[in-house]
Amino acid sequence: MRYSNYTIDIPSGATIREQIENRGMKQKEFALRMGLSENHISRLINGQVELTQDVALRLESVLGIPVSFWNNMEVIYLEKLKCIEDKDDMDIKK
Template sequence: MKIYRSKTFTAVPPGMTIKEVLEDHHMTQKELAARLGLSEKHISKLINGEVPLTQDVAIRLERVLDIEASFWNGLEAAYREAILKVEYENSIDEEINFAKPFGYAKLARLGIVPETKKAAEQVN
């Protein structure tokens, strides 16, 4: 399962919810694939977060699982947004670690960079 993490964000793919719903419905991935008209491989990739949950698949899930397409679309949108937040936060952390040896406080005293004590502001 493709779960992305940073210090404050976690991005969980919609497939995790699909997997839980399948368990509640006592349905296998194979059965879901057949009922959605998709390959078992695609369902496996969807559940593992390797392919996006498209609007077409959301409508099919609504028909088969009786959960509105808007719910599935919302999960996918939230997942994609969370991935971006995780990536952004992790890149800031990398930049902070890169900048530490340069002695930001000394550079600020020399007027080369603005004074701030917040590490995230020091790399922006």
């Protein structure tokens, strides 16, 4: 999660973490079901890697939440992140 004087952006990973916790899954089990490494899942949850179309498809398969939800969430996150970076840059130039 990243904060600015203007907005807060929450990576898709926060929602993924919430979903796997609500299902009583451990990260290791989730990684196995997703067919991804635990390291990649950790980085995804912590917002260190972008949520790709492939991952969105896997999330739909494992969690039952539509690809469109994940894609929209990622687009919104990246837009807010860019907005925060732009505003931070403007503040630095002042």
